[in-house]
Amino acid sequence: MGYAEARELYKQRHYKVLKNSWIANVLGDHGKTSRKSITRKGNYKYPCPDDVRLKLEKILKELKMI
Numbered sequence: 001m002g003y004a005e006a007r008e009l010y011k012q013r014h015y016k017v018l019k020n021s022w023i024a025n026v027l028g029d030h031g032k033t034s035r036k037s038i039t040r041k042g043n044y045k046y047p048c049p050d051d052v053r054l055k056l057e058k059i060l061k062e063l064k065m066i
Contacts, residue, residue: 001063009059020055022043022048026056 007018025048027033048056060066 002063006056006059006063007063009063013056013059016052018052019046021046022052022056023060026053026060027066030059034065 003020003023006023009022010016010018021044024033024037025046037064057066
């Protein structure tokens with residue numbers, strides 16, 4: 001599974017569009033990213049909001065991404 005599937009499933013269930021950086025932030029917190037993007041300096045510009053994080057983690061677990 002990939003980011004597109006996670007974004008679509010989240011949109012269907014919660015009627016909100018995710019940013020790819022939110023997904024990357026959550027995956028990075030779980031140690032599932034392979035490396036840091038070469039264009040990113042420091043922390044994420046758009047970190048995942050707390051109200052989205054729990055719902056997103058549930059979807060990523062369902063998709064077996066974390």
